[in-house]
Amino acid sequence: MKHDFSNKILPVLAIFAGLLAVDIAYSLVAAKIDFSSEAAAVGSFPDKWIHGSKSAMDNTDAAVQVHEYNEHTFILRENKAINYEGAFMYVFFGNGVAMLIDQGSTASPVLFPLREVVDEIIATWEQKHQQKVQLIVANSHLHGDHFAAWNQFVDRPNTLLVGLTHEEMMAFWGFENYPQQLLEYDLGGRKMLVTGTPGHQGSEIAIYDEWTDLLYTGDMFYRGRLYLEDWDAWVDSIQRIYKIANDYPISALVNNHIEMTDTPTVDYPIGTTWQPNEPPMEMTVDMLGQAYEATKVIKEPGIYKYDDFLIYNEIPWAYTTDP
């Protein structure tokens, strides 16, 4: 019996123990990231974003500026010398998954190699955290300056493209009652709240990230000209995200563009490709509060100036504040 144990059972146990040890070692190395902490994960914004140049032809800045807000959150900006929109894009990481929100204003991978940049961010993250991630290509809303480079991801392996129709967006997030619904979305253990925010565009969403306490407001609220095609819808949207901002801790509001100068109420002219005196992109709940108050007093179409944003309420372009 002793002979059987050492000759037959011991090898079986040794194989079992070896496999288990390898499994445990791997799971320790590739430990899941805990996104559940009560306190907001700390992050930082750059002092100044790259903001174009006097001569776009001579611009030598990167086509895509990559800013690591924290190790699982990246903010990207398209070079204004490539497209005046200078759109911001976001990469949020969860366990086993990354989400790219928006794909900029330029289709050409030569001028605007967004896929290459995102692939590098993901490869670096995967190596650091010993996890393979699936990429979700999503959009804040359906305007062309936010999905022009979408095609660069069509043939990317291990990638889910949400799609560029209203119906595909709604199906992905699980909206059954857009825009009123407040949805919980689990990005690999990273809890997010998603709600509809039409007004600027009829498929827009806002996202609250419970891990960083960032509230992402896309094109419906940012430092610039808030172009509103549907005032009533925007009023409801502002009220919805203002409620989120009051119900949950907020570290900052983040969004898609900067069009204001650092002088209150003054914006850069539309089409500007050099903005040396930009204010920060991030905004505060107080600023959102001003928009909330504005929804109570504005009754007519027109341009309404506030220190940090301008409301273009269904107005003719002739009344622009551009010089």
Added chain:
Amino acid sequence: MLIAPLSLTRFAMIWLSLAAVFMPQVVNSHILNMTEITVVPGDQAPGVIRITIDLGQSLMTPEDYWAASTEPDKEKRKDIVRIIVGQLNNGIRVFGDGKELAKAFANLELRAFSLEAIKNPLTPQMAVLEFTFQAGFVSAAATGALTEVAKNTVKDIAIEIADDLELPWPCLVRIERPLAKLPASRLLTEDKRQTGAVALQDGAESEAGTDWLTRATLQFQSWVGPITWLSLGFQHIVPNGLDHIAFVMGLYFLSLPLVKLLWQISVFTLAHSITLLLATFNVIPAPANIVEPLIALSIVYVAMDNLFAKRLRRMRVSVVFGFGLIHGLGFASSLSALSVFDDAGGLRLHDLLLFNVGVELGQLSVILGLLVLLGWARNASFYKERIADPFSMGIAGVGLYWFVKRVFS
């Protein structure tokens, strides 16, 4: 829209400042003057392709576009844009099942606030052109005589933009799919001018745009539909069913004459067929959290039995039958991801049997593989000590590992 090289920027800024004074129009920023194409396949009516395009910034001069958009006479307006309509008709091609569909010009809407606005690329003045085509789908509600459209039912639609047609890029294509859950979206650019075939129904395989091998496989499968179920069953063992492979290997390494080995396999087969059928009908449950650890234990048992048994005991056959019942529940839970029921809820027994036959072929192929690799040594004196026992130890160790993993995961 890309801003022009900066040598022009200063000029553009001055121009914009002047234009601001003269251009009454609704604010439309954050929308590049990109092109949009919407395809609505017909049901009992012709299909429609709707093109929204900034003509004054692409195929027409701003002056011509302004003249056309302000022309009150419909016929004269059509005359002005006749060449453009022809260019779009020839340059934007619609395909149904890979064949180009003839289009007919149907409607035109030219929107513009002012010549200055047309000239300004930041304030797109969009034209909408509609063409019809005689192809589409047939909905379940379609009754009566087949219309021209119904006769030309297509499974997929594709859009292609000719190389010599320059549009304001990118071009967002939306294809309505009334028989599917969602419409489909594709983005076309200067470098990618084809959508590829977009199936009009969910789950419908698109054949165009795939390689010849895939097309040939799909064609073959369409001839011999049931082969799919056979291959699904086979794939459930090889290569996807590592635990089932381990179990069958466990049976093999008892060093029995081939006939007795096949007897064990047959008993196993009979048993798992029974539970597969019962679980498919929901007569018995197949909870994965119980079934999967038991499958792992069955692997440990047969492998350990190999190490200590001198011959095929009757009890082993009974135990193999019992384990077969458990493995059958495992097959059933994977089969539940597929559907062996038709739309009316009836069981497609034919498909279920083929799945089972596929499983058997998978098991036999494992045995065959082992015979090819190790069969030459089956009668050698060293076989048990040097080959069968080490393999059995490895299988038992792996089975034990799976058992622990499945219990605690």
